Amino acid sequence: MIKSLPVLLGTLLLLCGCASQAPHSATPAPSATTSAAVAPVPSDDNLNAVAWTQTALEHDLIYRETFRSAQSQLLAALKDKNWDALPSDDRTTPYKNLKPAVILDIDETVLDNSPYQARLIRKGGEFNEADWAAWCKEERARALPGAVAFTQFAAKHGVAVFYISNRAQDLDTATLNNLRKAGLPVSGPDAFLGLGTILRDCDQVGTEKNCRRQLIGQHYRVLMQFGDQLGDFVTVLSNTPAGRAQAMAPYMGWIGTRWFVLPNPTYGSWEPALFNNEWSTPREQRHEQKIQALRID
Structure with a gap:
């Protein structure tokens, strides 16, 4: 019996060893790295759009190309007394003897508000009037590429520069200050026509800019218009894909000559x-x- 004791002890040790190894032969638990890899990524519809706007060189090149093309055509348009860039519904006054002007939208046309959009993305929010007004009052939006050179060129050649924007009219002081700080020409307070500008006997639909275009057209021959939205050029009564195409259809020949459209995916x-x-x-x-x-x- 004493001689069999070592054998018995060896057998027990072998069994214990097998038991201690059993858990390691099972399928390993997923690591933290594996779990993180399959976790859903929070989505934001505006992330890529704002990232492209702020970082892609292509964005800046499109703006430079657009304003440079407009500048190369401006003097010829100035000399052509039959040249006018207002749509037929907005041309309520004969234009041949009127002083020349250009009309530009502000946001994402001459001023870059992508920092405001970036703030919304970082905090997971959406546009709201209070935050937007606060951003405007910071007066920190930078000029978009090519905008200063074009507008300064126009002003130098006697062409009045007007800004029609759907910023509220009570943001006029902050907006005019921001335009000046960015280097854009501002002839005076009347250069900015914000939302709320009144034209007697003209019915404005929502935020459409038709009445404000008509107001400028009463005193100026409009050589060119610039914007990032169809509503910067023409009234869009039905905001559906089909309605938008219908509103623009009569003026497709003006794109790149009288009307200059800039990209805004945000x-x-x-x-x-x-x-x-x-x-x-x-x-x-x-x-x-x-x-x-x-x-x-």
Whole structure:
């Protein structure tokens, strides 16, 4: 019995060793790295758009190209007494003997508000009037590439420079200060026509700019218009993809000569056109409707 004791002890040790190794032969638990890799990435519809706006050289080149092309054509337009860039509905006064002017939108046309959009992304919010007004009052928006050179060139050659914007009219002081700080020419307080500007006997629909274009057209021959939205050029009565195309159709020949359109993937009337203009729709549903609007062939 004493001689068999070592054998018995060896057998027990072997069994214990097998038991202690069993857990290591099972499938390993997922590591923290593996779990993180499959975690969903929070989505923000505006992230790529704002990142492109702020960092892509292509963005700046498009602006420079657009304003440089306009500048090269401006003097010829000035000499052509039959040249006018107001749509027919907005030309309510004969223009041949009027002084020349150009009309520019402000936001994402001559001033870059992408820092405001970046702030919204970082805090996960959406546009609201209070934050927007606060940003405008900071007077920190920078001029977009090419805008200063073009507007200064126009002013130097006797062409009045007007800014029609859907910034509220009570943001006039901050807006004019920002334009001046950015190097854009401002002839006086009347150079800015914000939302709320009144023209007697003209019915403005929502934020459409038709009445303000008519107001300038009463005193000026408009050589060129610049903007990042269709509404910067013509009244869009039905903000659907089909309605937008219909509003622009008569003026396609003016693109690049009288009208100069700049890119804005961060916001605009093109977006609500994809979800029936219902901003009250929950954010997730708006996101899904935009996905459904995509073409896959």
